[in-house]
Amino acid sequence: MDKLKIIDAHERFSPDVESQWIAQAQQGNQQAFHHLYENYHRRIYALCWRMMADKDSAEDVCQEVFVQLWQKINNFRGESKFSTWLHSVATNIVLGHIRKNKTWIQRIFSIEEQVVEDIAVEMPELSNLDKNIQSLPERARLVFILFAIEGYRHEEISKMLGMAVGSSKSQYHRAKGLLRESLGE
Amino acid sequence: MKKTMTDNKNAEQNLKAAIAKLPREMTPERDLWSGIEKAISQNSQTASPSQHSKAKVFMPTAWAASVVAAVLLTWVTLGPTPDNSEQQVNLVVEMQQDFEQQKKTMLVSFGAPDVKKLPTAMQAELTKLSSAQQTISKALADDPNNSDLLNLLRWTQKQELDLLKQLYSPQWQTI
Structure with a gap:
């Protein structure tokens, strides 16, 4: 089996369904949060991997992104697309790690x-x-x-x-x- | 010359095409969810996202309260006084109190981080600014009407607040 499976990007949820997952996750629903993870973790991992240039660190940081997302998901107020907001969150966390490790x-x-x-x-x-x-x-x-x-x-x-x-x-x-x-x- | 320009254009287009073909998604080798689930379950025992939202609601209240406190403080401190130099000394005290209040409120809004945990270089910067403020305040006690010193004090206070903001303000919170 390939070490790294590359798949095509596609939306797995309709925006309405995604909004529901977000609202439920904001209320503390872990199952809804898992759906969001399933939809986005490959994109976030790709970002982490490219920026960290290291597979193991990328996996660790990707985990941290989702842990922090759980803690901060109430900060998302729907003013931008969730994917855009999540990407910003992830980018800042990755950059923070890169700075910290220097x-x-x-x-x-x-x-x-x-x-x-x-x-x-x-x-x-x-x-x-x-x-x-x-x-x-x-x-x-x-x-x-x-x-x-x-x-x-x-x-x-x-x-x-x-x-x-x-x-x-x-x-x-x-x-x-x-x-x-x-x-x- | 013309050929070089065409080559560059082709190279640029090839690079753009290669970027467009890059996969937007990659699958991590190990299962990440189990670790995330464990971490968020532990977090949930201490604070759920809805509890975080309560803390968030508190922030504007804290800011508003501090503004009211600062206004009241200014009103009380800058009441009419017979001696101009005494008024100036009071102004310095009021500036310092106002600054301390702003700093405290700002740190609370960033989750009351421990400044001592900052890298040594950053701590040194904050110490320098703090000792500069003390020196200027002492100089103002001897020469309370010196507007340059007052401006300098205001500037160092602003620098400290800007530095704290830069250090602790996560950009993504503003989205």
């Missing part, structure tokens, strides 16, 4: 850690692009994922990552250049 010297001098895990061997079913994204320097990788895959604007990314808007744009261009190079284009 040594003080990495934080002060913005030293980037290169990914050492041999993803190509561990996950042979991944696309070339995903493999190459994982090989990007951390800041370039995070900006690229948030901008190109998750659809955030540079203004939003700059706030999330605590960098100037210009830095976010230049990290994105750097990432694109490195990806083109590694993809042999």
Whole structure:
């Protein structure tokens, strides 16, 4: 069996059913919350995996996202789509983890850690692009994922990552250049 | 030159196409739900989501109460006084009290986090701001009419509040 099963994205619930699950989960209904987990955990895991560049950490953080979601689900007031809100929650939790796990010297001098895990061997079913994204320097990788895959604007990314808007744009261009190079284009 | 531009355009399009093909979902290798279920069951014993909502309702009340308290405090403190320098000293005291109240309310709204658990560098920043405020307050006691010192005190207080907000305010709560 493949270590990583990649499936197509699709909505499993209609919006009405989803609203019901949310309302029930907000009242403390764990079964309704489980339905929400079933619907969203693969998307959240994909986000965690791409940003953390490590399978085990991604699984741990994905769990934490849902535990925190349970605690904070009352903060969702339906002003945006639930999936959009959940993605923001997850992105902030992942970034918090990445920051927390950095040594003080990495934080002060913005030293980037290169990914050492041999993803190509561990996950042979991944696309070339995903493999190459994982090989990007951390800041370039995070900006690229948030901008190109998750659809955030540079203004939003700059706030999330605590960098100037210009830095976010230049990290994105750097990432694109490195990806083109590694993809042999 | 023209060829290079065309190559770049093609490369850009190829990259865009590759991004569009990336899977939006991936399945974790291990079962994550059992751990989540255990964690939320433990949480439910202490506080359910509906209880969190009660705490949330309390927040605006706390903010409103603090605003009322600050207004009352200002009214009482800034009552007419015969001596101008005494009035200025009172203004400094009122500024400090108002600031402490704002800080306290802000920390309560962030779940009363333990500032001592912050990274050392952040704690050092807060200590620096606090000692700067003390120094300015002392200087104001000798020279209560110095508007530059008053502005400086106001600025350091704002810096401290901004820093606390930056450290503890989760962006997703504002969504």
